[in-house]
Amino acid sequence: MYGHTAGLGASHLKRLERLYRRRVPTESIISTDLARAVAHLSFEMNRQVGLLIMRSGDIDAVLVGDHRSILIPELSSSRGSRGRLRGLRCVHTHLRAEPLSQDDLMDLVFLRFDLMAALEVDEQGGPRRLHAAHILPEHVDGMGWMLLEPLPPADGSLNFLHLVQSLESEFARQRSVLEVKDGQDRAILVSVANASRADVEASMDELAALADSSGIAVADRIIQRGRSVNPRFLLGRGKLSELVLRALQRGVDLLIFDQDLNPSQVRSLTEFMELRVIDRTQLILDIFAQRAKSREGKIQVEMAQLKYMLPRLAVKDDALSRLTGGIGARGPGETKLEVDRRRIRDRIARLEEQLRGVKKQRGQRRELRLRAGLPIVSIVGYTNAGKSTLLNSLTRSQVEAGDYLFATLDPASRKLRFASGREAVITDTVGFIRDLPGDLVEAFSATLEELRHADLLVHLVDISNPRYEEQMEAVEKILESLDLGLMPKLLVFNKVDLVEDGRSLQNLCRRQGAIPVSALDRESLPPLLAALESRLSHRFAPSPA
Ligand SMILES: Nc1nc2c(ncn2[C@@H]2O[C@H](COP(=O)(O)OP(=O)(O)OP(=O)(O)O)[C@@H](O)[C@H]2O)c(=O)[nH]1
Ligand SMILES: [Mg+2]
Incomplete structure (x- = not known):
């Protein structure tokens, strides 16, 4: 028994205790005689009484409140109910003629009850009407739950078992809309940000691409704009209840936040939602680990x-x-x-x-290359800009490239031969991303160290991406943080085949001093090759001619 039992007499306690032995027929929300017993007891004690009833009809818990409200104890999630209705309904008394309160509805959602019902107690202490609500498998008119018409306490017209079964099968149907492979995670993306709607959306698009690259199916997005009102959960109560509903409706097992979470937020959210919770940094780390x-x-x-x-x-x-x-x-x-x-x-x-050992080996290899006297060109750029594709086209090689973020983790070097017969070494490296986690930049210093020895950095930009300017900035920022801001650089705009307005592209290239290419199309490369050769001219031995 839970709750407000202080000051109750022995006989009331005994009658409450006896409620545990009752059973409800599986097809009823509550039976007539149990409704009568609970109503009378509640009336005599002038306190709310609640029952948590299992689908089998057994009583899981008896709760006692004060005359206005009732508190539901912490429920264990051990029944394997994760991401589903809990398999418990809550029926509790209201001593005034009041329908379900806002708190009742929040409890319905937050605890994922099968049903939440308030039993109105009349002036004689008898049961009058039952107000009930259940969660909906899909929002209707923006509402995630449904209030049933008030019923007589043990109304025969409503078959509770059928109701729950049809809800469960509708939930299952809704979830099957999103196709997932066996063992694939389903996630909802969450953002709490103060930025403009367009910025938040763009950032969420990138998060979705990251999730996709990590093999996670994205089921939905939830955005709370404005400052976080609740540091514990980051989200306000209203948004939090929406998140619970959507997670249930979409059957997700993972929440991915676009903002960095502190450890206690991860903990609170994980416990509250009974779902795994990660942030963007962790997602990026996860992709890196896979690659x-x-x-x-x-x-x-x-x-x-x-x-x-x-x-x-x-x-x-x-x-x-x-x-x-x-x-x-x-x-x-x-x-x-x-x-x-x-x-x-x-x-x-x-x-x-171990890394020191690797660095030493790298140093030795580099030594050899330097002794061979070839100039080095390193391609840098935002992830998915087309760096590996460009390396492949320039050198007719087969470095892995792909339409997902962070396709390349391990840098590749190839020999580049100009038409004149001159040669250079060209290297491809790990892509950059906005707010690249500091630990990652640091951990990848061995790989990024290579850039320091380049004669020229090619900054490759996916000009077809609407956010290319921010991406350029992010790359510049990371280069600066690596003390590479002042290296000689050549700006190259890639994927021009996807840009429709050729004229403004030309203007843009002229203004920025950039060279347009389409890495997929070797025909587009001669201007780039010419620029590379000219920028490296001081490094070539005088032409034999
Ligand atoms: N349409 C078009 N697609 C391109 C072009 N260049 C590259 N792509 C595509 O863009 C995607 C990413 O190319 P990658 O070469 O893997 O990009 P990356 O910069 O190496 O990416 P990470 O290694 O993930 O940082 C691939 O699907 C390419 O086929 C281009 O000029 N035009
Ligand atoms: Mg790559």
């Missing part, structure tokens, strides 16, 4: 992940262990936490050691 193939790439990614995780271990937090499936069992004690932290630090130290 890393070389030893160097793998070391760098693992290091970034551990560095991301370390400060998050400070909170006694099981959300992390649920996400990573390893470090720290549920709610590690202080000692366990210390052990985990030490283990991670040791591991980071070992990775750093």
Whole structure:
């Protein structure tokens, strides 16, 4: 029994206790005699009484409130109800002639009850009417729940079992609209931002592309504009209830926030939503982990992940262990936490050691190249700009390229031969992205170190992307943070085949001093080749002619 039982007499307590032994026929919300018993007890005590009833008809919990309200205890999620209706309904008394309150409806949503019902108690202490509501498998007129017409307490016209079964099958039907492969995660993208609607949408588009690159199916998006009103959950109560409804309707198992979450927000949201919760940084780390193939790439990614995780271990937090499936069992004690932290630090130290070895090897290879005397060109740019495609076209090679973000993690070098017979080395590298996590930039310093030894950086821009200006800025910013801001650079606009207005493109190129290409089309490359050769001329030995 839960709630406000202080000050109740022994006989009331005994009668409350006895409610546990009652059963409700599965096809009724509540039976007539149980409704009568609860109403009378509630009337005599002048307190609300509530029942949590399982689909089997057994009573799961008896709750006692004060005369205006009732509190529902924390419910365990152990019934495997994650992402589904809970399999419990709540029927509680209202001592005044009031329909379901706003709080009742929030409880319906937040606790994912099968049904929420208020039993009106009349002046004689008898049951009068039942006000009930249930969650809808799809919003109707912007509403995520449905209020039923008030019913006599044990109305025969409503078959509760049929109602729940048809709700469940409609939920299943709605969910099957989004096709997912076996084991593929379904996610809702969430953004809480103060920026303009266009900026928020663009950022969400990029987040969707990241999710897609990570193999996650995106089921929906929720945006709360304006400043966060609730630091604990980031979202306000209204948005939070919308999120619960949508998560239920779409059957998702993952929430991805476009903003960085602090460890306690991850924890609160994970517990409250009973779903996994990650932020953009973690999603990027996840993609990197999937893509890393070389030893160097793998070391760098693992290091970034551990560095991301370390400060998050400070909170006694099981959300992390649920996400990573390893470090720290549920709610590690202080000692366990210390052990985990030490283990991670040791591991980071070992990775750093290995990375030093890799850097040395790289240095030796570079040495060889430098001794060969070939000038080096490095292609940099926003992820998906077409860097690998350009490298392939320029050198007729087969570096992996693809229409997803961060296709390339491991840099590739190829020899580039100009028509004159002169040669250069051209390298492709990991793509950049706005707000690239600092730990990642740092972890990839070995890879990015290569850029320092280039004679020329080609900054490749996907000019067909409406946000190309921001992408250029993001790249410049990262180059500056790597102390590469002052390197000699050549600006190249790619994917011109996708740009319709040729004239304004020409103007744009002239204004920015950029060279237009279409990396997919070798015919478009001669101007770029000429520019490269000329920019590198000081590095070539005097022509033999
Ligand atoms: N239409 C068009 N598509 C292009 C062009 N260049 C590249 N693409 C496509 O753009 C997508 C990304 O190309 P990638 O070469 O993988 O891009 P990247 O810059 O190496 O990307 P990351 O390695 O992920 O940073 C691929 O689907 C390419 O086929 C182009 O000139 N025109
Ligand atoms: Mg690439």
